[in-house]
Amino acid sequence: AQTVTQSQPEMSVQEAETVTLSCTYDTSENNYYLFWYKQPPSRQMILVIRQEAYKQQNATENRFSVNFQKAAKSFSLKISDSQLGDTAMYFCAILSNSGYALNFGKGTSLLVTP
Amino acid sequence: SQTIHQWPATLVQPVGSPLSLECTVEGTSNPNLYWYRQAAGRGLQLLFYSVGIGQISSEVPQNLSASRPQDRQFILSSKKLLLSDSGFYLCAFKMGSNSPLHFGNGTRLTVT
Numbered sequence: 001a002q003t004v005t006q007s008q009p010e011m012s013v014q015e016a017e018t019v020t021l022s023c024t025y026d027t028s029e030n031n032y033y034l035f036w037y038k039q040p041p042s043r044q045m046i047l048v049i050r051q052e053a054y055k056q057q058n059a060t061e062n063r064f065s066v067n068f069q070k071a072a073k074s075f076s077l078k079i080s081d082s083q084l085g086d087t088a089m090y091f092c093a094i095l096s097n098s099g100y101a102l103n104f105g106k107g108t109s110l111l112v113t114p
Numbered sequence: 115s116q117t118i119h120q121w122p123a124t125l126v127q128p129v130g131s132p133l134s135l136e137c138t139v140e141g142t143s144n145p146n147l148y149w150y151r152q153a154a155g156r157g158l159q160l161l162f163y164s165v166g167i168g169q170i171s172s173e174v175p176q177n178l179s180a181s182r183p184q185d186r187q188f189i190l191s192s193k194k195l196l197l198s199d200s201g202f203y204l205c206a207f208k209m210g211s212n213s214p215l216h217f218g219n220g221t222r223l224t225v226t
Contacts, residue, residue, distance in 0.1 A: 033212050043202060045217035052212070091158065095212065100146060100165060101173075102215055104158040 002027045002094050006105035013082045014113050020067075021077045021108045023092030031097035034068070034075045039089040039107070048090070051075065079110075087112045116141040120205045120218030128226055133178075133192040135221050137205030140186065145207040147188040148215065149180055152202040164188060200225045 003026045013019035025034070036048040051059045051068050058066050063083075067076045079086055089109050093102040120137045127133060139145050149161040160173045162180035170180050177196050181189045188205060202222050206215040 033214075035214055043220050043222075045204060045206075045215075045220075047214050047216070050214055093215075095214075097211065100171075101148060101160050101163050103160075106157040 002029075002032075002096060002099070002103045004092050004094055004103055004105035006090075006092055006108050008108045009106070010109045010111070012111040012113060013079075015082055015084060017082055018078060018080045019082055019110065021079075021090050021092075021110065023075045023077070023105060025073050025075060025092070025094050027073070027094060027096060029096045029098065033095045033097075034066075035093045035095070035102065036064070036066070036075075036077045037091045037093060037104075038086075039091065040085075040087070045091075049077070082112045084112050084114065086110065116207075116209070116216065118205065118207055118216055118218045120221060122221060123219060124222045124224075126224045126226060127195050129197055130194050133190070133195050133199070133223070135190040135203055135205075135223075137188045137190075137218055138186055139188075139207045142207075142209055143185060145186065145209055147182060148206040148208075149188065149190050150204045150206065152204060152220075154201075158204065162190070195225045197225050199223065 005024045032053045034051045038046045038048045049061045049064050063080045065078045089107045091107045092105040095102045117140045147164045150158045164182045179191050204220045205218040208215050
């Protein structure tokens with residue numbers, strides 16, 4: 001079974017600052033995929049970034065980047081130059097190469113303040 | 115482009131009443147389809163997934179059922195709702211084994 005742990009239920013950051021959200025996971029598989037999703041107050045689930053486990057290079061999407069540490073089974077999300085619109089729940093998720101569905105963590109509620 | 119539609123957006127139902135939530139996908143064929151539930155605004159619990167017409171896998175035994183009558187249609191049902199069925203229900207699809215999930219806008223269900 002695969003599990004995802006997000007140890008920070010709530011976080012806050014000031015506008016324009018940088019924040020890092022933590023995620024650890026457990027899997028017995030060698031090939032898998034990791035995702036970060038954002039859920040703003042509208043509750044729409046939006047894909048932020050994805051990482052293939054076989055790639056050593058950390059994924060980057062504009063202001064969003066990850067720190068993927070495969071040996072430590074850690075997959076943190078860094079948001080640079082935080083904006084008010086980044087206020088949302090952030091979910092970390094894992095998909096095994098042989099699986100059909102994503103397993104999600106419980107989420108981190110991020111508040112960006114002016 | 116691929117899109118997913120889920121309805122209704124909001125639903126208030128009395129205990130013991132039936133439920134039917136519908137989800138359709140456009141712009142693709144043979145997607146994997148999913149129903150997730152999010153309780154108390156946190157965490158997503160996988161309820162059902164389907165890899166083809168008539169093929170339903172249940173992850174959590176409970177008061178709900180799912181059906182896939184057509185390739186791009188996924189329905190979540192209940193014969194008699196319980197208070198504990200209240201929550202936010204999300205339909206999603208994905209294409210291929212390593213692609214991400216794409217979600218619908220969700221249905222907020224309140225059982226009274």
